[in-house]
Amino acid sequence: SQQGEEDPQALSIQEGENATMNCSYKTSINNLQWYRQNSGRGLVHLILIRSNEREKHSGRLRVTLDTSKKSSSLLITASRAADTASYFCATDDAGNMLTFGGGTRLMVKP
Amino acid sequence: SQTIHQWPATLVQPVGSPLSLECTVEGTSNPNLYWYRQAAGRGLQLLFYSVGIGQISSEVPQNLSASRPQDRQFILSSKKLLLSDSGFYLCAWRTGKYEAFFGQGTRLTVV
Numbered sequence: 337s338q339q340g341e342e343d344p345q346a347l348s349i350q351e352g353e354n355a356t357m358n359c360s361y362k363t364s365i366n367n368l369q370w371y372r373q374n375s376g377r378g379l380v381h382l383i384l385i386r387s388n389e390r391e392k393h394s395g396r397l398r399v400t401l402d403t404s405k406k407s408s409s410l411l412i413t414a415s416r417a418a419d420t421a422s423y424f425c426a427t428d429d430a431g432n433m434l435t436f437g438g439g440t441r442l443m444v445k446p
Numbered sequence: 447s448q449t450i451h452q453w454p455a456t457l458v459q460p461v462g463s464p465l466s467l468e469c470t471v472e473g474t475s476n477p478n479l480y481w482y483r484q485a486a487g488r489g490l491q492l493l494f495y496s497v498g499i500g501q502i503s504s505e506v507p508q509n510l511s512a513s514r515p516q517d518r519q520f521i522l523s524s525k526k527l528l529l530s531d532s533g534f535y536l537c538a539w540r541t542g543k544y545e546a547f548f549g550q551g552t553r554l555t556v557v
Binding site: 424438 | 480487488548
């Protein structure tokens with residue numbers, strides 16, 4: 337079953353603009369993670385935010401977490417054509433499962 | 447450094463044939479291991495995960511099975527493939543509650 341659901345499913349922006357993707361989940365989590373997938377490849381970890389954290393930054397990435405609303409957002413600032421990929425949130429529950437959402441397909445036009 | 451190997455990269459198999467996909471991890475001990483399946487343009491569906499040798503948890507009933515004969519080896523199998531088994535299969539590992547590291551995936555087409 338999928339825990340996280342990303343919104344929007346697809347996003348198309350111009351280079352230099354910011355891209356915001358949202359993730360909602362259903363159950364309690366230990367942490368929430370964001371991953372990137374280039375077409376036909378494996379996933380690459382981007383950032384992890386713990387349940388007791390509200391915001392985290394890594395380079396051009398900013399992640400927020402609202403556990404009361406069971407939601408998270410990923411912001412990519414000053415996007416580049418190379419940011420074109422699918423982005424997934426994944427929730428880590430109290431056990432050992434790591435459950436992914438449906439993903440957001442981001443296209444950045446040069 | 448840790449690496450993960452997954453093979454083959456692509457596979458075309460007839461309906462009813464058996465399947466064996468292998469995943470091995472190097473450079474770490476006692477990892478949690480995961481098998482996911484991804485339909486085209488969709489999210490990842492967790493199929494199996496393992497926290498130790500011989501310990502397999504299955505998330506969805508299906509035509510597949512998994513085994514972990516060694517600490518850093520995870521195998522996905524089927525005795526008889528169905529058309530609906532087609533997809534992109536991804537193996538991943540992690541330790542504790544941290545980030546997961548993925549293999550490059552196997553694209554399986556059942557014909």
